Structure formats: structure tokens, C-alpha cells
Amino acid sequence: MTDILSLTPEELKEEILALGLPAFRAKQISGWLKTGVRDFSEMSNLPKELRESLKERFSLTAPVLLRAQTSELDQTGKFLWGLSDGNCVETVLMRYRYGNSVCISSQVGCRQGCAFCASTIGGLIRPLTAGEMLDEVLFTEKENDVSVSNVVLMGIGEPLDNLDNVLRFLHLVSHPEGRNLSLRHITVSTCGLPEGIRRLSEEKLPITLSVSLHAPDDETRSRIMPSNCGIQRLAEVCEEYFARTGRRLSFEYAMIAGVNDSDRQAELLAGLARRLGAHVNLIPLNYVAERGLKPSSPAVIRRFQGLLEEKGVNVTVRRSLGGDIDASCGQLRRKHMNKQQ
Ligand code: SF4
Numbered sequence: 460m461t462d463i464l465s466l467t468p469e470e471l472k473e474e475i476l477a478l479g480l481p482a483f484r485a486k487q488i489s490g491w492l493k494t495g496v497r498d499f500s501e502m503s504n505l506p507k508e509l510r511e512s513l514k515e516r517f518s519l520t521a522p523v524l525l526r527a528q529t530s531e532l533d534q535t536g537k538f539l540w541g542l543s544d545g546n547c548v549e550t551v552l553m554r555y556r557y558g559n560s561v562c563i564s565s566q567v568g569c570r571q572g573c574a575f576c577a578s579t580i581g582g583l584i585r586p587l588t589a590g591e592m593l594d595e596v597l598f599t600e601k602e603n604d605v606s607v608s609n610v611v612l613m614g615i616g617e618p619l620d621n622l623d624n625v626l627r628f629l630h631l632v633s634h635p636e637g638r639n640l641s642l643r644h645i646t647v648s649t650c651g652l653p654e655g656i657r658r659l660s661e662e663k664l665p666i667t668l669s670v671s672l673h674a675p676d677d678e679t680r681s682r683i684m685p686s687n688c689g690i691q692r693l694a695e696v697c698e699e700y701f702a703r704t705g706r707r708l709s710f711e712y713a714m715i716a717g718v719n720d721s722d723r724q725a726e727l728l729a730g731l732a733r734r735l736g737a738h739v740n741l742i743p744l745n746y747v748a749e750r751g752l753k754p755s756s757p758a759v760i761r762r763f764q765g766l767l768e769e770k771g772v773n774v775t776v777r778r779s780l781g782g783d784i785d786a787s788c789g790q791l792r793r794k795h796m797n798k799q800q
Contacts, residue, residue, distance in 0.1 A: 463517035464492055464590030465627065468636040478516075484509065489636045495597035497521040518543075520590050522598055526791060538599060539791045542567070542591060546584055548615050549791050550595040558608035563595040565625055566616025569789075571650050574683040575673075575713055577747045578615040578789030581796070587616070589627035596632060596640075610640060613648040613669070615789050619655025629664060642666050648711065653688050653696040660703040668700060669740075672710040674719045675727035683718065683752075690731070697735050709738040714755035714763065716744075725763050729770035739767060739774040747790060 466474065472485040484505070491502045499510045499519060522540035525547055529536050536552040548564035569576070570583035592612075600607050610632065612618040618625045629645065632638045646667040649655060659668065670693070674680035680687040687693075697708055710732060714720050732739050741764060744754035755763070760776060767774040 460518040461516065462520060462588055462590050463488075463513070464520055464593055465588050465624075465631075467627070467630055468634055474516075478512070480509070486636065488513070493597065493638050495521070495594070495601040520588070520594055522591070522594050524598070524602060525795060527602070528791070536599075536603060537791055538602065539795055540595065540598070547792055547795055548587065548591075548595070549789070550599050550614060552599050552603060552605070552607075554605075559605050560609035560611060561596055561599050561607050562611045562613050563592055564614035564616050565592060565612050565618040565621050569616050570620065571617050572685045573650060573671075573673075574685075575715060575744055575747065575750055575752045576789060577750065577793050580789070580793060583616075583620075586621035586624055589624045589631055592624070592628040593631050593638070596638065608640070609644045609646075611646045611648065613646070615792065617650055617652065618647050619649045619652045619659065622655050622658055626659075626662060629666065650684055650686055651688060651693045652686065653692055656696045656700055660700040663704050665704075665706065668704075668706065668708045670697065670708055670710055670737075671713075672728070672731075673713050673715075675724055675731050679719055679724070683715070694731060694735060697737070701735065707736050707738065709740055711740050711742060713742045713744045714760050716753040716755045716759070718752065720755040720759050720763055722762075722766060725766035726770070729767050729772050732767070732772045732774075733770065739772055740777050741774060742777045745790075 468489050471489060472482055475485040476482060487504060488502065496502065499513045502510055520543055522542055524538060525541045526539040527536060534554050538550045539547055540550060541547050546567040548567055550564065551562040553560045553562065564587065566586050567584040568581055569579040572579050596607060596610060612625065629642065632640050633642045642665045646669050648669040648671060650671045673683060675690065677687065677690050680690065701707060712728065728739065741760060743760060744752060746754060764774055764776055
């Protein structure tokens, strides 16, 4: 059966016309889909026979909330969604002064093997469909009675390893007849897959591309990120991305004690960031028990930040949200899986 939520409004219109129905029915259905409906029977302004024939022809994915955690410190919410095939993924809702932001997953599991990450333990299970990614946004809004203004693809999975579905999701979530979110308010995060970055640049989308760098030298980067393609190659493909899209990128840099927080590494990072005009976002590492890596101390992070600033780099330290819940990506899913074993 066709997954109706993954259809673009244009494709939905074609399907509806092929059924011999007027085009306005497609608009009515799109109107319902963006509200996060669980069943065709909820589409109350459609004739009963139409609802029945939609049910026979299309599937409607709707995740089941398995677990919710809310931080008492800052109201950050973390949600574990059960998917129709029994898998599960996580979504995080962050409440900022400027609006609400959701961090969504793009795959069930991940095959990139980063040493500090809980999402990759167990490898890649499967990619998420565009509709399942859209569900994460719609049902997080519905569950919390909020409206989201920013979406970050930085949860479980590597978005550029699922690029066709991610591109379709970006089209769906920004479509005027769909959720209608501005692409300028969407960030795609990658561990730096060169082919994916190149393909994404061809789309010339006004999104923000965020590269998880985490180390400025190949020896360290390959140790903690086995999918490292080489810093030089990564820098070249990032330059190409900027030349094609005119969009500056940002580097995510998780500060790991004794691994990537030396003065020499600050110097190398500064050189790379200046070459690419990239913003650097330092992130105190979220401790993941299974991975055994520890965050750099606040004093070391301050020193590292100061060294970057001295070299003229635009740098921020990410405020750690949800410190009292399983804030790091993949932890909640891991716990759920461990319980089931
Ligand atoms: S950090 Fe991202 S790319 Fe790396 S293993 Fe985790 S989910 Fe995959």
C-alpha cells in the first residue's frame, strides 16, 4: 500500500484525480495530514465512502508514544516513538526564547560507528521514510500542543545516508500545502559524507548544513569517527558546497577529555574554520556509559573557546539542554531495547 504521508501534495493530487475525484479533495486531505491524524476516519469533512476507499488504497503511518521524558531544568522533552514495524526512534523538543525546535531522527540506528554515540550501537536497522520523519514533527507538536519553528536533523541516523527520503521530507515539511516550515529554519547535520554533501549542494536548498567535525586532524578523527573521509577531502567538498549554495556551514565539535581538546587541536580547528568561514559550535560531550568517553571540563572548554576566538573564529558553546534526562541521541532507544532483551 502507498504511504500517503510520504506523497508530495502534487503526487497526492495525481492519485486523487486518477480515482476520478475532484482536485479539491486532495487539498482537504493534505489539510488533515499536516495535523497528524491517526486514521482516515478522523477526516470528518470527507464523505464516508471516500474515507473507506482511502483506507483500502493508502497506509497512514502514525507513531505510538512509548516514552516521554521532560527535563525539570529547562522543559526539554524527549520522546520515544514506536513505529509500525516495531522499531523505535527518538525526537527531542527544545524550547528556546525564539521558538520551539525539534531534533528528529532520520534512520533507525546508524552505520557510521562514531565512538561517542549511542545511536550506532547495533548498527543501522533501516532508513526512515519521509512520512515517518514528518510524523516526528507533527506528533511532537500534537503531543505537546506546541508549534515548532525550527527542525534539526541531528537525532538518530546519518541524514545523508538516507538522502532521497531526507530530500522528500524537506519538500514535504516546507510545502505551502503541507507543514509550510521555512527551509531557512531547517538544519541538516552530517558526519561528513562527501558524496552526500555534493548531491545536497546540487539541490541548492536554503537550509543550514552542519558538519560534525569533532576533530581537526585525521589521526584523531579516524579514531573517533571511522567514516572519516580525510580532513582535506572534507574541506574541499565543504568549499564546493559554499560555492554552489552561498550558505556558510557550521562545525559541531563535541569536547572529549584528552582526545580532541588540546591547544594544538584548537589551532588546527581555527585554521580549518577560517578557511571555510565556518561557525564553530562547541558541545560538552554527553556522557554515554557504553562508550566510556568523558566530557572536557568547563575550564578546558573555556580555554579552547578562547584560543579559537583569538584566531578570529566565530565560536559558541552549546548550552546543554535536558541535563537531567537521557539527552544524548540514542540513549532512550538503547534503554528501551535493553529492557526488551
Ligand atoms: S554521531 Fe551521527 S553519524 Fe555518528 S554514529 Fe551517531 S548518529 Fe551516526
